[in-house]
Amino acid sequence: EGSTTLIAGPSGTGKTILSLQFLVEGLKRGESCFYMGFEESKDQLFRNAMGFGWDLESFERDGLLTVSCVYPGDKLLEEHLRDIIRVVEEKKIKRCVIDSLSALSNNFDRNSVSEFSLRLNGFLKNHGVTTLFTSITGAVIGSSTLAESKLSSITDNIIMLRYVEMQGRLESVINVLKMRGSTHDNDLKRYRITDKGIVVEESLTNYEGVMTGVSKKIAELQQESEELREALQAKEETERKLMEYAKRFEQLFNNIVDAVVIVDSKGNFLEVNDTVEKVTGFKKEELIGKNFLKMPIVTRKSKMILIKNLMKRMAGMKIKPYTVTVLTKDGRKIPYEVNAARIEYNGEPADIVSFREITHRSSTENTIEPKILENLSQKIFQKNKDLIYVYVNDAYANFLGYPVEEILGKTDYELLGKEAEKIESEDKQVISTGKTFLFKETIKNDEIYTIKIPLFDEDEKIDGICGMILENPILSEEKPSEKELEEKWI
Known part of the structure; x- marks a missing residue:
């Protein structure tokens, strides 16, 4: 009151x-x-x-x-x-x-x-x-x-x-x-x-949280608390196992003899193993998170090959092993055979790519090839982009009438005189267009047909030409046309 x-x-x-x-x-x-x-x-x-x-x-x-x-x-x-x-x-x-x-x-x-x-x-x-x-x-x-x-x-x-x-x-x-x-x-x-x-x-009396506007019985809260505790324990156990798996993966990944990388669908490095560091000289922190297209780690030509095959794998196609040239930090070029597979990494699609060095295999191939060419009856030669002879086989040297060692390092002008004018013009046409041609030429007063192809370096730049004199290119009793010769030989 x-x-x-x-x-x-x-x-x-x-x-x-x-x-x-x-x-x-x-x-x-x-x-x-x-x-x-x-x-x-x-x-x-x-x-x-x-x-x-x-x-x-x-x-x-x-x-x-x-x-x-x-x-x-x-x-x-x-x-x-x-x-x-x-x-x-x-x-x-x-x-x-x-x-x-x-x-x-x-x-x-x-x-x-x-x-x-x-x-x-x-x-x-x-x-x-x-x-x-x-x-x-x-x-x-x-x-x-x-x-x-x-x-x-x-x-x-x-x-x-x-x-x-x-x-x-x-x-x-x-x-x-x-x-x-x-x-x-x-x-x-x-x-x-x-x-x-x-x-x-x-x-x-049997409720909690009434003042918040959403009440629950104490028994329900106790049950939820127990369920939450069990869920947290399960989460901790899962995280512990994931840490173990991650540690095992890291050990296995870094102990692989071959160089191995994991890249995402855009070509960004996600993981690189220790071998990559040893081979290329690049530290992991210099590569991870970077795009391989913007890193000087492979040649330009190899980048195009990698991009093409990456797109094929993204489309679900199976790719056979292929070869690329890896660039080291100190500028060396090393050929590698590449194997790649599509995987899931942290819930996102990615590629795991392994690189196996084939230097020994390549060097063996490079030493065998000249021996094979030496034994061929076809007249074969190679010139650099300055049209200087860098290789001729015995058949071609005999045709010119000079020992091999007297031809190497010289031009056609030094060997053939005026006959070289037309030959040089044709060689320059091959280098300027990057195409293969069949030419009718006169050497030592002999009328011949020579097929010439452009040669490219690792950066896809024309580095010279290679040629072969055709033996008996007659396709019929009549003298063949240029078109007939191209259809048969090129």
Whole structure:
């Protein structure tokens, strides 16, 4: 009696119903009551009250109840305060409801409303009036903050109404946050709005998280906690095994004798083993994350070969082993046989590529080839891009009438004189076009047919020409045309 209580909660939780229920109990005891409303009209208030069996209109006729429903902006705050003071003093009010302070806050600045609330609260307490203030909180579900913070600090009691989710249903919960001068029940309790008003039910002693708006039974939380603990243990065990597998893979990967790399679908290095470092001179950190197209690690021609085969593997085609030339950091060129396979690396498609050195095999081939050419009856020669002889076999040397050693290092001008003019012109045509040609030439007064092909270096630049004099190129009894000769020989 004579205390002030703040009832706070989101819209629709029953603040006005609880306030009217408080007044009706006083009216039944013959106490003079006052309702000051800023949100509903008097007619609407009376209709809503009749839904709970409360005939407020009859109490008003009997003079026990005074009801004032006005729009906050119709008067100044000072005028509202004077009206309330006048009614309280004239009617000797014992119970009072101010519904709601939030409506005033929507029409006046916060400082003015706070000052109004403090003055009104002081007046009502001095006159021994038991008062309920209502206020709307922001959050619909879960914990809420009190907008009228100054009033909440000076009121004697605070009652919170809120919504919470419980097992898939929206429930209403009430609790006493504050009761000055006495101990009080701290439990959160369910309540229902019935045709008799608000009925408070059992405490929510078996639930946690109600204040957050999403409640769960303690047993459910314990079960979830146990499941989470087991999941974390399983995760830790999986991570431990993955670390072991990663360590084994690294050991195996780095102990492979061949150079091995893993590249993604764009050609970026993902992994390189220790052999790559030893062979190329490039450190792992210089390669990983870089694109092989932008690194001087293979020749230009080899890059094109690698790109072509990478695209074929991406399309699902099987690729046979092929040869590329690797460039070391110090500029050496080493031939390698390449084997590649499509794999999944960290959940993404990638290629694992192994490089097996074939220097010994290549050098063997290079020493055998000249011996084979020496034993051929065909007249074969090779010139560099300056048209200087770098190789001739015995058959060609005998045809020119010079020992092999006297031909090497010389040009046709030095060996053939004027006959060399046409030959040099034809050689330059092969070098400039990069195409294979069949030429009719005259050497030592003999009319011959010579096929000439361009030679390319590792960077696909023309490095010289190779030629062979054709023996008996006649295709029919008549003298063949150039087209016939090309169809047969080129």
